[in-house]
Amino acid sequence: MKSQQPLLSVRELCVDYITESGDVRAVNSVSFDIMPGEVFGLAGESGCGKSTVAFSVARLHKPPAYISGGEILFKGENILHFDDERLRSYRWRQASVVFQSAMNALNPVLRMEEQFCDVLIAHNPGLTRYEAIKRAQELLAIVDIHPSRLKDYPHQFSGGMRQRLVIAIAMALNPELLIMDEPTTALDVVVQREILQKVYALKEKFNFSILFITHDLSLMVEFCDRIGIMYAGELIEVAPSKAILTAPLHPYTRGLGNSFPPLHGPKTVLEGIPGTPLNLLEVPVGCRFQARCAKVHDRCRQEYTALAEIRPGQQAACHLYADGLADDELASEPLIFAQAAGC
Ligand SMILES: Nc1ncnc2c1ncn2[C@@H]1O[C@H](COP(=O)(O)OP(=O)(O)OP(=O)(O)O)[C@@H](O)[C@H]1O
Ligand SMILES: [Mg+2]
Known part of the structure; x- marks a missing residue:
């Protein structure tokens, strides 16, 4: 799976929203890499900036959002410098998206055949309609929908099937990166898992990378590398998925894990995270988590802290480590959730 060169490299990305109350920095100096074939997850409370990152990586952000700093390198090319033509091929051939509102992404008055052909022919001008339909049939088969259903309209499919149709369209041009933002949130947990297993199997077969966003930490740990x-x-921790549960470094990551009820094992009292998410119009000096952090100390109220590698392959943005204040509990004790999940 790993190779030297990242497929996607987000470097110190800053995204602002222009609002009546002033500019809101919704994404501040976010940096991460996604390797070829890797599944990278983004997690965090509602409003923390996950979708803003996803929209920026697809270059689908629109005013009032604007990218105020940083680079987004796809195979070394900065997508922020792409012109319209280059962007068109980037969006379907290189990076393809399935968003939160994917259920509404299908045109209700067109048969599925038209919707597949539109995408395929627009991006392959030499393709005949017959060839496009053949390809559409293959794509449907990939997501376990009978090719004859190409004649149907979106309303004739169940919610789970519509979601699989959207995934099939997203895969029409064999993208190298699939961006999935809450792709299955509207579906029940069984269908949700089935669809993600299908996507994962496709990833294994075609070796694309995935940027995956969901509120469900257990799904995320299961599917992400x-x-x-x-x-x-801000990105405050990056780690192999199991370490997020078993050995979180940042007090917020620990709190996030402890906010999920365990499915198995004895009943436990959930700790949660005290306080409320930060108002982005009132960002404090120093660490953004300081008001809610049980481990806060003076430096946290004075100095910004960037992501730094604390363990091999595991980065955190927290002063506790540089200041030698991390206790064993924070550095090594497994979370309640992780114990219950048998990690
Ligand atoms: N059009 C907009 N105008 C002003 N602020 C916005 C706009 N869209 C998003 N924001 C702000 O940007 C921040 C990040 O929003 P974003 O949608 O990226 O969060 P998220 O992590 O995807 O949340 P969720 O989990 O609820 O989908 C939020 O504080 C939000 O209020
Ligand atoms: Mg979102």
């Missing part, structure tokens, strides 16, 4: 945790617009 590495996970980035965001808090108030």
Whole structure:
């Protein structure tokens, strides 16, 4: 899976929203890499900036959002410098998206055949309609839908099937990166898992990379190789997915894990995270998590802290480590959730 060159390299990305109350920095200096064939997850509370990152990576952000700093390198090319033509081929051939609102992404008045042909022919001008339909049939088979259903309209499919149709369209041009933002949130847990297993099997077969966003930490740990945790617009921890549960470094990551009820094992009292998410119009000096952190100390209120490698392959943005203040509990004790999940 790993190779030397990342497929995607997000470097110190900053995204602002222009609002009546002033500019809101929704994403602040976020950096991460996704390797070829890797599944990278982004997790964090609602409003922490996950979708803003995903939209930026697809270059689908629109005003009032604007990218105020940083680079997004796809195979070394900065996508922020792409012109319209280059962007068109980037969006389907290189990076393809399945968003939160994917259920509404299908055109209700067109048969599925038209919707597949539109994408395929627009991006392959030499393709005949017959060839496009053949390819559409193959794509449907990949997501376990009978090719004859190409004649149907979106409303004739169940929610889970519509979601698989959207995934099939997203895969129409064999993208190298699939961006999935809450792709299955509207579906029940069984269908959700089935669809993700299908996507994972496709990833194994075609070796594309995935940027995966979901609120469900257990799904994320199951499907991702590495996970980035965001808090108030910043990436505060990046780790192999199992380490997020068993050996979290940042107090927020620990709190996030402890906010999930275990499925097995004895009943436990959930600790949760005290306080409320930060108002991005009132960002404090120093660490953004300081008001909610049980381990806060003076430096946290004075100095910004960037991501730094604390363990091999595991980065955190927290002063505790540089200051030698991390206790064993924070550095090594497994979470309640992780114990219950048998990690
Ligand atoms: N159009 C907009 N105008 C102003 N602020 C916005 C706009 N869209 C998003 N924001 C702000 O940007 C921040 C990040 O939003 P974003 O949608 O990226 O969060 P998220 O992590 O995807 O949340 P969720 O888990 O609820 O989907 C939030 O504070 C949000 O209020
Ligand atoms: Mg979102």
